[in-house]
């Protein structure tokens with residue numbers, strides 16, 4: 001599932017493919033209406049046609065495209081299976097293409113999303129700071145770093161397990177189920193510990209764990225088309241989706257999978273306390 005590293009990768013690809021380009025035409029898939037809500041397919045196509053892409057930014061798991069010359073924003077969230085792909089003129093479309101942006105260089109930008117949990121939304125005047133879900137986000141851990149004091153204060157207020165709290169986008173936007181498990185493992189923290197039980201040194205270790213986990217994943221994503229782990233891609237993670245394998249650190253215990261807040265958590269029962 002796309003988390004901060006995959007969305008950062010998408011932002012870099014989009015910058016390369018579309019910055020300065022004009023959208024000549026837009027086609028959308030009739031069965032993908034929920035991706036475009038609250039807009040109709042026709043309204044989305046009409047609004048985007050003829051616009052030039054001025055910039056592409058990422059905040060948490062969101063992609064923010066600023067279009068001109070009249071300012072208009074396009075907000076893209078990849079949901080569970082979303083992906084942006086570029087096809088050269090004449091190349092066949094990928095499967096599950098839900099929206100196609102035809103560019104003035106002849107290339108086609110496809111938004112592919114088999115499970116339809118992603119979203120594409122217009123933001124009037126490109127005023128992204130007025131979008132409620134963006135306003136709620138904490139500082140981006142990659143772009144702005146992680147302040148251990150702020151993290152400690154937020155965790156001190158929660159009764160939730162630390163791994164569950166890490167999924168809260170108001171705390172560290174972009175961290176999802178994979179990196180919450182990975183960060184707890186790197187910090188040697190039992191993911192079931194209550195957020196408020198962490199000592200200052202443990203919070204610092206957790207901040208470092210999140211940073212290292214995100215950084216390693218960003219560095220590992222190369223090339224224009226990545227395959228998510230859930231799609232059968234190579235698993236570059238230390239503990240995620242490795243239930244039953246020997247712990248890569250203590251080499252003694254088999255890694256365990258538990259369910260917290262309906263999501264899988266992976267950890268080593270021996271070296272995470």
Ligand SMILES: [Zn+2]
Pocket residue numbers: 247248249250251252253268269270271272
């Ligand atoms: Zn271990």
